[in-house]
Amino acid sequence: MKTKLILLFTAAAFLLSLAPAVTNAQFSKGNMFVEGALGNLSVSNNKAETERNGIRRDYTKSNGFSIGIMPRVGFFVADNLAVGTTLGINFYSNKYKYLDPLTSFKDAESKSSSVILDFMPFARYYFGKSNSTRFYGQIGGGISTDLSRKSEYKEFNSSGVVDYTSKTNYPKKYFAFSGEALVGLNHFVSQNVAINAALGYRYNSSKETNSNTTTYLGITTTSPEDKYTNKGGVISWNVGFTMFIPCNKKGKK
Numbered sequence: 220m221k222t223k224l225i226l227l228f229t230a231a232a233f234l235l236s237l238a239p240a241v242t243n244a245q246f247s248k249g250n251m252f253v254e255g256a257l258g259n260l261s262v263s264n265n266k267a268e269t270e271r272n273g274i275r276r277d278y279t280k281s282n283g284f285s286i287g288i289m290p291r292v293g294f295f296v297a298d299n300l301a302v303g304t305t306l307g308i309n310f311y312s313n314k315y316k317y318l319d320p321l322t323s324f325k326d327a328e329s330k331s332s333s334v335i336l337d338f339m340p341f342a343r344y345y346f347g348k349s350n351s352t353r354f355y356g357q358i359g360g361g362i363s364t365d366l367s368r369k370s371e372y373k374e375f376n377s378s379g380v381v382d383y384t385s386k387t388n389y390p391k392k393y394f395a396f397s398g399e400a401l402v403g404l405n406h407f408v409s410q411n412v413a414i415n416a417a418l419g420y421r422y423n424s425s426k427e428t429n430s431n432t433t434t435y436l437g438i439t440t441t442s443p444e445d446k447y448t449n450k451g452g453v454i455s456w457n458v459g460f461t462m463f464i465p466c467n468k469k470g471k472k
Contacts, residue, residue, distance in 0.1 A: 245411060245463040246299045246345050246353070252464065254291040254415055258457025259309070261285045268320070275320040283313040289457055291341075299345040305359065307337035308366075324379070331370040331387075337363045339397065345405075357401040357417070363425070365393040385433045390444065395425035405461050415461045422452040 244250075263283040269276050286309070293303030310333075317327040341359030370387035403417030426448050432441045 244465060246295060248295050248297050250463060250466050251292065251294045252301065252303075252461050254289075254293070254459060254461045256289045256291070256415060256417075256457040256459030257286060258289055259285060259287045259455055278318040278320050278323065279315060280318065281313065281315045283311075285309070285311045287457070289337075289459070293341075293343060301343045301345075303341060303343070305337065305339040305341060305361075307339060309335040309337065311335070325375055327372065327374040329370075329372040333368040333393075334366040335363050335393070336366050337361060337397065339399065341399075352404055352406045353413075354402070354404045357403065357419070358399070359401075360396070360398040363393070363395040363397055363423070365389070368393065383433070383435045385431050388430045388432055388441070389427070390430070391428045393425065393427045395423050397424075398422045399455065401455070411463045411465070413461045413463070414458075416456075416458045418454070418456045420452055421455045422450075424448075424450045 245252075261283065263281070265281045266279070267281075268278045287307055288309075289305050289307045291303055291305045293301035295301045312332045313330070315329045316325055317329075318324065319326050339359045339361035341357050343355050343357040345353050345355045347353050368389050372385040373381050374383035376382045399419055399421040401417045401419030403415060403419075405413035405415055407413040426446070428444050428446050430442045430444045432439065
């Protein structure tokens with residue numbers, strides 16, 4: 220194990236030593252960059268059960284998946300200072316199975332999925348002098364809304380036939396305000412292409428409206444609409460590549 224770690228660190232150090240030296244031209248006023256990044260990847264697969272006096276009373280299985288795709292474009296309005304925007308697309312999916320504690324047959328299941336679109340203008344400032352790695356700080360804020368949202372719940376009888384359903388309705392678009400602060404780095408693998416990595420904190424304030432349509436024994440009812448307001452924050456991260464495009468010939472050195 221120690222040998223593998225030594226080899227890994229040696230290989231990483233070797234790759235870093237091969238990185239090209241970076242001039243200040245990439246960060247000069249008038250130039251731009253485009254960036255493609257993936258972030259906030261989450262994959263889960265869980266089993267949960269409860270027991271009382273040695274008897275299993277609840278048994279569930281669940282799996283979830285989420286990922287964000289974050290293309291960005293930035294323009295240098297001054298040396299080392301860029302402004303731009305992120306157009307993010309976030310995918311979320313979750314599935315739960317509720318199983319009979321004795322037979323493990325499926326009693327019920329729920330599924331939910333959503334696609335959320337972000338529009339996040341930002342300002343980014345690069346620190347440090349000419350070398351193969353440049354660090355930056357970034358702040359931004361914007362809005363989010365949904366492109367699609369689905370959520371449903373089903374219960375099954377002893378024969379495996381659905382006898383109860385509940386579907387969530389979203390009569391109004393999900394809408395959120397967001398603010399984000401990141402610290403990151405660009406490690407150059409060629410004169411104008413760099414690996415990008417960033418870590419930060421994102422705050423969200425959202426509003427949404429929904430209701431539930433249920434069907435039981437052939438009778439369908441729809442509940443009154445509920446309005447929800449949510450506020451909170453989350454640690455965010457992303458990795459990808461940044462391409463610097465020299466638009467200002469005077470900035471080349």
